[in-house]
Amino acid sequence: MDLFGDLRRMNKRQLYYQVLNFAMIVSSALMIWKGLIVVTGSESPIVVVLSGSMEPAFHRGDLLFLTNFHDDPIRAENGNIKFLTKGDNNEVDDRGLYKEGQNWLEKKDVVGRARGFLPYVGMVTIIMNDYPKFKYALLAVMGAYVLLKRES
Incomplete structure (x- = not known):
């Protein structure tokens, strides 16, 4: 799998769509988190x-x-x-x-x-804190997946 070759072949419209899709996922997660803060009365x-x-x-x-x-x-x-x-x-x-x-x-x-x-x-969180390289690798894989995933 040639990650950079796939990125070069992807046209700008597809790239913008994927970045926008990723931004919507992140903003949705933040809105859910803020909603939980309001509903529970707890900052965490x-x-x-x-x-x-x-x-x-x-x-x-x-x-x-x-x-x-x-x-x-x-x-x-x-x-x-x-x-x-x-x-x-x-x-x-x-x-x-x-x-x-x-x-x-x-x-x-x-x-x-x-x-x-x-x-x-929560063991996933503990593993990512104990092994930072694992955390960065997981984030890289998830980011690549979101950017390279094509809608069918």
């Missing part, structure tokens, strides 16, 4: 668990669906509005992950509450 409505700190409830690679509604109360054991987090599978609290000098979290620091999950679906 879908996240991937990157470590084993939340086991046994959630495992590395699980895809979590979050909501963060303002009227959804955070229940702390002693009723205070400040709280401290700790992963179920961790020996120590999460203060080392907080901003420098921050010892407690407040409602404004919460990204969301898990409402559902898909097990291990």
Whole structure:
């Protein structure tokens, strides 16, 4: 398969069509993401668990669906509005992950509450972060496919 030969043979109209098609896919994905932000109230409505700190409830690679509604109360054991987090599978609290000098979290620091999950679906994200060359190769293949795909 001669990638550059195919690109040279493709006329400008086809190339513009393919680039426009790719731009529409990307913009549709962004609109869906922004819609999820509005519907869920969370700035990150879908996240991937990157470590084993939340086991046994959630495992590395699980895809979590979050909501963060303002009227959804955070229940702390002693009723205070400040709280401290700790992963179920961790020996120590999460203060080392907080901003420098921050010892407690407040409602404004919460990204969301898990409402559902898909097990291990996020492993693709972890693999792409752990192996950047794989990520770039995958992006190159997907980009080439979109540019070279011909409508029948």
